[in-house]
Amino acid sequence: MEAPTDITLHQKSKVLEVEYPDGANYKLPLEYLRVYSPSAEVRGHGGPMELVTGKRDVGVTSIEPVGNYAVQLNFDDGHNTGIFSWETLRELGDNYEDNWNEYLGRLEKAEASRDKLWH
Template identity: 80%
Template sequence: MADAPTDITLHQKSKVLEVVFEDGIAYNLPLEYLRVYSPSAEVRGHGGPMQLVTGKKDVGVDKIEPVGNYAIQLHFDDGHNTGIFSWQTLREMGEQYEANWNDYLKRLEDAGASRDKLWH
């Protein structure tokens, strides 16, 4: 099991979750990235392919709740709150951010989809 972060800060204005680990490594994870890669069955699929989540460019987080001593639950302002972000998941998402984000942008382009919300 991964070490717990020493600090987690939600930056509402820039829409970033800053996660600092004991070894000094810090990640600034955009909320949109956390939402579209949420470790939930809704996003990750029920054993099938990962779902393409669109229109989340401006998504925010209303609340962060601890889950035991091993994770946090993010309550996104679009109503999504079923993803449990373990310390290991947060570290991996930080380590793999660039590759994951580029993959997401390519999947959006291939699907003719957008990061922007299509309705108000």
Template identity: 80%
Template structure:
């Protein structure tokens, strides 16, 4: 299990969650990225493939709750709040941001989907 971050800062205006670990690793994680890579069953699938989450370009976070001493729960402004982001998950998402984001953009393109919220 990864060490707990020494600092977690939500930057509402830029929609970034800044996570700093004791070893000096600092990750600026876009809220959209955290939403589309949420560790929830809704996103990760119930044993199946990861779901493609679309239309979250402007998603925000309304609240962050600690979960024990091993994770945080993000309450996104689109109502999603079932993902528990463990310290290991936050570090993995930070370390693999570029590859994960490129994969997400490719999956969006392949599906003909968009990051923009579509109004009906």
């Protein structure tokens, strides 16, 4: 998988823009990247994927390169264990609409919210 030609973090709109050499361009909401983090914690350690809730306003404090194959996103909620390979970012971009609709369905079924609940 070819590396992106550009990765831009848009802090105000909370979007990560990823451009590939073939012209593919994805504007991925940070909330989407957080709930679909490739970390074992979110992916369920081989079991069902964890339903991550309350991340509508999540941000990214920094992006760190991981070798020549990935980036690590450091989210402002403390999550920083997901390594987003070029292939993972491409898959998340290619499947954004289906993944997002599936996530919204899972939230509804669990009667959960995208908004942070304060106690």
